[in-house]
Amino acid sequence: MKSTLSPDRTELKERWAEYKLANPKSRIRDDAKALGTSEAELLATGLGTNVQLLAGDFRELIKEMGSLGHVMALTRNDHVVHERKGVYEKISFNNHVGLVLGEDIDLRLFLGDWKFGFAVSENDRFSLQFFNSFGEAAHKIYLTEKSNKEAYDALVAKYLAADQDVNLFVSEKKEKVAESEEAPGLDRPAFQQEWLALKDTHDFFTLLRKHNLSRKQALRNAPEGYAHRIKPESMKPLFDAISETGLPIMVFVSNPNCIQIHTGPIKKIFVMGPWLNVMDPEFNLHLREDAIDEAWVVRKPTEDGIVTGIELIDKDGVMFNQFFGKRKPGIPELAEWPALIEQHAIQL
Incomplete structure (x- = not known):
């Protein structure tokens, strides 16, 4: 039509x-x-x-x-x-939440607002x-x-929609409000104790909601030794080290409607303008380094031991990129991963 x-x-x-x-x-x-x-x-x-x-x-x-x-x-x-x-x-849905769990394409889908x-x-x-x-x-x-x-x-x-002659009506997005640096009213000892008692990395979201914390607020109030900032310019040397060692990693990118995950090595790394790029045959990543307001190394307890992640946060407090060593439930994280971070990430 x-x-x-x-x-x-x-x-x-x-x-x-x-x-x-x-x-x-x-x-x-x-x-x-x-x-x-x-x-x-x-x-x-x-x-x-x-x-x-x-x-x-x-x-x-x-x-x-x-x-x-x-x-x-x-x-x-x-x-x-x-x-x-x-x-x-391996595609499945529970109401509007979907999973795609293939070896290559790995997604968490939130279709409530598709x-x-x-x-x-x-x-x-x-x-x-x-x-x-x-x-x-x-x-x-x-x-x-x-x-x-x-x-x-x-x-x-x-x-195919029966009517192809339509006007789209989109909602107006509210302006982002700058978050408070502090976390007023936080019971810090209770929060830290619950962090140390985590059994699964997914429980971290519940912990934030329970204590009404943004990502940055939570990381600033982490238990001693469980979160520290690194320089944003650490990402290129980290990528290079991952490439050189062949260490398999997990790369998470999210928006409000989808999380997409790559698991495996990254090989071809180069910078073009503000973009740090991975350009492999089956996986590409394009990261704006100038958008990183804060970069954190974050450690979370699980039943399989400590899981170490790198979290990138923008000026609005939104975490937009996460990196982990390759792992699956029931298997501890690769020991080489935190060692590589320790060696190549520049701590603030």
């Missing part, structure tokens, strides 16, 4: 075309910011041409992702992009792209040269 653009969409499409002419290397997320709109609204200007609106229960659509075969999963936030190739396997879905064709590159109610990208899935294009076409046809 061919779409007739509304006057608003036509005007936005024209403004975007002008902006792209002046900024040919700019990405759609940055274009949206510059034009005072959302990525989903920009993408919707292509309805009727190279973009198709999807409808239905996105949980059911995700359950069928395995039919596409080898694809590239992309999850990002304002400061880091995580791209992992592989197959969607509002818009699109099938997109750009220069013979095909993708499924999902956005939240604010028009921000939740998760994207790109076909590769090994993907099953016929299965992709069948999925798009199955979940």
Whole structure:
């Protein structure tokens, strides 16, 4: 069904075309910011041409992702992009919370606010792209040269919205409020005791909620020896050391709607402008080093021993990137991981 653009969409499409002419290397997320709109609204200007609106229960659509075969999963936030190739396997949902637990593609999905879905064709590159109610990208899935294009076409046809001539209405996001440096009213001894009694790293979120703490507030009040800051510029030497040793690690990137995890080594490391990049055949990471306001080494007790993580936090107090040594429940963390951090991370 061919779409007739509304006057608003036509005007936005024209403004975007002008902006792209002046900024040919700019990405759609940055274009949206510059034009005072959302990525989903920009993408919707292509309805009727190279973009198709999807409808239905996105949980059911995700359950069928395995039919596409080898694809590239992309999850990002304002400061880091995580791209992992592989197959969607072991997919399950509990209400709106989903798991994808393949060897390569490893996701935690929070579909409560997956509002818009699109099938997109750009220069013979095909993708499924999902956005939240604010028009921000939740998760994207790109076909590769090994993907099953016929299965992709069948999925798009199955979940195609009947009405392709629609205006998107996105919610306005509240301005972020700067957090307090301190944690007024915190029972610090109780908080520290509960930290030391943790049995699972996932219980840390419950601990923060119980004591009404932001991430930074919690780390500043950690038990002695369980959290310390490192210089943000430590990340490049750390990446280089991981590459040289071949140590398998876990790289977590999250936004409010998805967490994407890479487990394995990282090899090809290079810096381009503000971006620290991993460019391996099956895994790419693009990290804006200038977005790191604070970098922390954090130690959490579990039933399998201490788990050591690196957490990157931006100026708004949002943790946007995490790194661990490769591990699975029931197996202690690799001893080489904390030793590598100790050797290459520059402590503040």
